[in-house]
Amino acid sequence: MGLYVQKFGGSSVRDTERIMNVAKIITDTYRQGNDVVVVVSAQGDTTDDLIEKAKEITENPSKRELDMLLASGEQISISLLAMAIEKLGCPAVSLLGWQAGFNTSSAYGTARIKAVKADRIRAEIDRHNIVVVAGFQGINRYDDITTLGRGGSDTSAVAIAAAMHAERCQIYTDVEGVYTADPRKIANARKLKEITYDEMLELATLGAQVLNNRSVEMGKKYNVEIEVLSSLNRVPGTIVKEVAKMEKMLIRGVTKDTDVARISITNMPHTPGVAFKLFSTLASHKINVDIILQSVGRSNTKDITFTVSKGNAQEAVDCIKETFDVADSDITCDTNVAKVSVVGAGMESHPGTAAKMFEALFEHDINIEMISTSEIKISVLIEVESADRAVAAIHKAFFPDELA
């Protein structure tokens, strides 16, 4: 008994059948004696369809008007879901972002939640209503509608859970939880019962796109217990919390990220400030750099290699050429790479994790091109062709098949 925040993504409400299924989950929770606040995204491909409509009119719609347009998507899904809940015999009320008290920054398209003034939500809960809130949207201080960017509904849900001190924030998706590897590719990938916020952040960044990163950061900041689970069955999912039971697992998961490009610059002058100038130039172009590797070359020069996302690769190369006097032959960009990582807080206290990972790659004849480590993560850059084999090999090394 307590307050539950339940978030449903676009695919969970894409048609009438799915909406009724979601309404059943919600009313079951309510009938068990809980208060329920629901956060919902736009149906299915609605957001993409609306962007398409805007593009028909202009290639560069103003961000304010685009947010006005996109926010209509959740308006449709919240009202339909409230009707479905009422049809199942429970009282419901839908609220738009501004009605639910979502005050955001003014950055249209990528607004940040500044406060959730949850008075209205509280009043509706006091009237025993199930409250259905539009995710992804809010208003700025000009009373204009803003959106939080892709995956923003997760953040909306965690923000409400934080503001209302909910028992738990349940994020319903089309997967059953967080797995040790992509279950579509690794047959014996295991669902985790629990995982820490930091581990979840590493996994999300590394391509296991289950939870939006900002929502995990907010969950960590306000200590909101988040559960990732499927709307298509009724089995427990994975709980994200501060201290997770280790379940005797050294690592939480193995992930692959193919949105990586490796840029190498050779023959840079070996003088102080070169690296600073290089990476501050990239930062000023809002290009995020991931793994960095620097080595001293011959004759007082140095080589710098780093990775960026594929979408930023060309811009990175261009701005380096502009800023530094590098010859074309001295700069290379390789998009034929992938980053494979193992994540887990357990590795801190278990030496040998890296060795075990590298051994698995060696046994499968996979060449490591770069290595990066953090307290809870080890990443290697390899050829993209070997990525799936690498994940399978590493997963098998850490999670030997129990049936074998």
Add this chain to the structure above:
Amino acid sequence: MGLYVQKFGGSSVRDTERIMNVAKIITDTYRQGNDVVVVVSAQGDTTDDLIEKAKEITENPSKRELDMLLASGEQISISLLAMAIEKLGCPAVSLLGWQAGFNTSSAYGTARIKAVKADRIRAEIDRHNIVVVAGFQGINRYDDITTLGRGGSDTSAVAIAAAMHAERCQIYTDVEGVYTADPRKIANARKLKEITYDEMLELATLGAQVLNNRSVEMGKKYNVEIEVLSSLNRVPGTIVKEVAKMEKMLIRGVTKDTDVARISITNMPHTPGVAFKLFSTLASHKINVDIILQSVGRSNTKDITFTVSKGNAQEAVDCIKETFDVADSDITCDTNVAKVSVVGAGMESHPGTAAKMFEALFEHDINIEMISTSEIKISVLIEVESADRAVAAIHKAFFPDELA
């Protein structure tokens, strides 16, 4: 030079091409040095499609949630139209009903505008923005979204024009103005240059569905000059104002209304209060009665005949049977009728209008079953099969073909 309010209906913005056409009309008005506030409806069949979605979930959606759902339609059209205006190089900002200050009663689905607090609109005008406002919607005192009912966008436009003391409120539709008869049926139907509010109200009620009645009433109350014109060409339309030039016309138009049912009750006791009880019973069922005819029958009974809209006919018959002890043979309901009317303030000072109308019907052998008159209108009830012939005959009598 002044402030123009321009309203565009759903068919005027149904696709990208139409939206760009509308944006051109708006920016042309703006570039002539005028301030422009635009009111727009949901695109094409959006409202019907949304109702269809709701019906898939439940036959009886709550009115609050239905309003929440429907209001998304204008949100899409205002943002797209604002983008189109910006694409044509003029500054624009879209506003939802609540942002534009539309405060309404709480009656979801049929809300009345209580006030337009136009501060935000004024501020945007001061910033030289073209303001694109969502028609049809507002918020009630609980901050919940309401809609004004079908045709409500006309009322939204006139309400803004009244609040802002606009030069003129232009209602763009797919017809070029108000005609002396339905131009699709009467070849030489003439477009009126001007018409009074009262004449327009009679014409609207009688089936010439050009302007929403409430908007005309509001225009009359606040003396807003309304122009009805087409968004598909650039010719002057018909202006609705308090004192219209008579253009030497006796009448303004001839209309046909087939949404009529005639109910006759015979052998009612000829005692005081019978008619009162009958029509107050119907009023308590919210059934509007139009033409009423009462005659004293034989042996101290009376016969009462009246018309209602077809949709109310069965309910009217049922509630009469419940309230009065009438035999089945004493009550008849005839839906095979039509009401044909002539409207025009000119007939007040011109005796013989009725005679001219009846003569035209007589010459075409059309039998009149009931007659009703007001200061600016004469209506007759006839067989539905003769309705189109009757309109043509009457129109010809009052507007003889100049080329003939």
